[in-house]
Amino acid sequence: MATTDVSPIAIEPDPAADRDHRRDFSELAERLERGGRHAEAAVAAVQRFEVALPSWALATGGTRFGRFPGPGEPRTLREKMEDAALVHRLTAGAPRISLHIPWDDLHDLGEVLNDARQLGIGFDAVNSNTFQDQPGQPLSYKLGSFGNPSAAVRRQAIEHHLRVIEIGKQVGSRALSVWLADGSNYPGQMSLRGSFDRVRECLQEVYAATPKDWRLFTEHKPYEPATYATVVQDWGSSLVLAQSLGERAQCLVDLGHHLPNTNVELIVARLLDVGKLGGFHFNDSKYGDDDLTAGSIKPYMLFLIFHELVLAERERLPGFDPAYMIDQSHNLKDPIESLLQTVDQLQQAYAKACLVDHDELAAHQASGDVIMAERTLKRAYETDVRPLVAEARRRRGGALDPVLAFRAMGYRAQKSVERPAVVSTAKPTHL
Ligand code: PSV
Ligand code: MN
DSSP: OOOOOOOOOOEEEEOHHHHHHHHHHHHHHHHHHHHTTOHHHHHHHHHHOOOOOOGGGGGGOOTBBBBBOTOOOOHHHHHHHHHHHHHHHHOOOOOOOEETTTTTTOOHHHHHHHHHHHHEEEEEEEEEOOOSSOOOOOOOOTSSSTTOOHHHHHHHHHHHHHHHHHHHHHTTTOOOEEEEEEEEESSTSSSSHHHHHHHHHHHHHHHHHTTTTTEEEEESSSSSSSSEEEETSSHHHHHHHHHHHHHHHEEETTSSOOTTTTHHHHHHHHHHHTTTTTEEOOOOOSSSSSOOTTTTTOOOOHHHHHHHHHHHHTTTTTTOOOOEEEOOOSSSSSSHHHHHHHHHHHHHHHHHHOOOOOOHHHHHHHOOOHHHHHHHHHHHHHOOOOOHHHHHHHHHOOOOOOHHHHHHHHHHHHHHHHSOOOOOOOOOOOO
């Protein structure tokens, strides 16, 4: 994971908080040391951790029932990038934004690049959108895009992806994420095998058009909008696609894209095993694709996922290079605050996973000591690593407590003056 410098937005100094932090961190480091674990290695790992922010999560999302935006929300891509730069400034861990095309207005790419340079923001994977019809679009995606029985619709969807790749090349992206809504609502509506074959064929053409140093991520999702049979429904379908496309195609695991109780860390382990774990869309969920703040509902699962990642990192699994991205919809929370919380949760889950005593765990596994093996994991999970991640952020110029620092800055109040609300009839942008 490469690190990227943070931009110079001032954070209010708080000497008392700083003093308390130094004490908390050295106490934690000392306690860890006593147990044979080392804070410094975990701090260094968290300092290297970077996650991409989705451009679509910087403004209030919504549900199909409504959208309730707050004051001072970004109205343009430039404003979204300003907010993204602030999230990076405070967390020291989110230096890139992931564009969604055509949701993001990219008509003046030169200006977008210029803004990004000024703000110190880079571009992560580009996301295509063939799940909605756009104004003026000749053919409809009502019955799907790559899986559509009409060759003309499939051609239109391919052309869209080729345009997305061209934009991605210009902004310096290194990956294309493809999530398809294709599927059927009723048995008999669509050939289950035929639609998959069509999706595979279209993806082959798109894959061939990606630059040789890019990756293509296929993202699965069990249902919604298709309620009976989504074409890329599960990680098995995603894996079959990635394997048939080629080495640079890998699977993207969106944490919310699983049926309740699915063992997502096991899916991660399987994909790692075959060198096909492309990356993540982090979020959390209770029932379906709820797009909640990462770690808000199932923090232990998030830790167990990071545990698999740390193992893979330690074992230097060939091709291990997961792309970390967020995919959330903030309906009630201030989007910036939710993203700050998210990055912090990811940093904490990663830090905890770094604190697992792997030798001890392996010994308990080998002797079949179930209790002690579980305790070894739990000991890491139950460690309060907040001083550790605060220290990692501090060393990279970020905030000790990003949410509190954000509130102290008065950024939203200032933006609500600078960005008067536009009376909007806009529908929710993200379901
Ligand atoms: C729709 O479910 C979705 O949330 C997918 O997860 C995509 O990654 C995202 O939208 C952006 O297209
Ligand atoms: Mn996603």
